[in-house]
Amino acid sequence: MKITVIGAGNMGGALIKGWVKAGMMTDLTITAHTQQTLDCFAQTFPCITPMLDNSKAVQGADVVVLAVKPWLVEQVIGEILPELRDALLISVAAGARHERIDVYAMPNIAAEFGESMTFIEEAPKAAVAAELFGKVGQCKIVPQRLMGAGMMMAGCGIAYVMRFLRAMMEGGVEMGFYPNEAKEIGMQTMQGAVSLLRETGLHPEAAIDKVTTPGGITIKGLNELDHAAFNSAVIRCLKAGLK
């Protein structure tokens, strides 16, 4: 199978690196606007074929993944259309629609480490795309009306989780840890919290009860979050991109 990724940026790069790391025995080609971007790939991933010519890159491809900025989608499809033939065309570009696109997907950059949370819009060929994105993380096929919500929670969600971690670091530094120590403490605590939920299947509030002694210090911190409208801030943050 030949897969061509158009756009070797944050998202396209993460996907193709994730597929290489997943050991996919596939012919992988990637394109970019500049040779400089391609050179970085060629050095680290010699098994990937880098190309500047989009049209040439899709020749003979079974799957083409469009990972350019949304405003370039129309132009790039125009370039590759004559060579696309019956290739499965998947777009990860947020909000850009085109009649030739077979599947709309919304992964996140953790694909590079096999940890993407990818949303795929219901379509006749969605299952084929899901198999592909399933190699670089978890995948969910959803109706079109949930794609925006998926993008906010998982695509943009990475940034929101980083902000929470940054806040933890700043608190940790104020209390006496060096930034790197505070980062490690925050990351391990997050990982522990995720493992706890995964292993036990608990609802987050039930897990909170396990950490919270009546009259103790955890509830003091939780109530401070409530006074600062933390819940509401997170909900508003997630809904902001849907307006």
Ligand SMILES: NC(=O)c1ccc[n+]([C@@H]2O[C@H](COP(=O)([O-])OP(=O)(O)OC[C@H]3O[C@@H](n4cnc5c(N)ncnc54)[C@H](OP(=O)(O)O)[C@@H]3O)[C@@H](O)[C@H]2O)c1
């Ligand atoms: N970043 C995310 O977390 C994320 C998550 C989900 C979806 N997406 C979607 O992924 C798409 C790309 O976002 P990004 O963050 O990866 O952007 P980015 O880092 O700016 O990457 C865009 C890439 O496209 C290349 N490019 C520009 N014009 C091109 C052309 N005409 N032909 C081929 N390649 C071209 C650029 O090449 P040069 O490097 O040479 O300039 C660059 O490597 C967007 O539509 C976005 O909505 C992103």
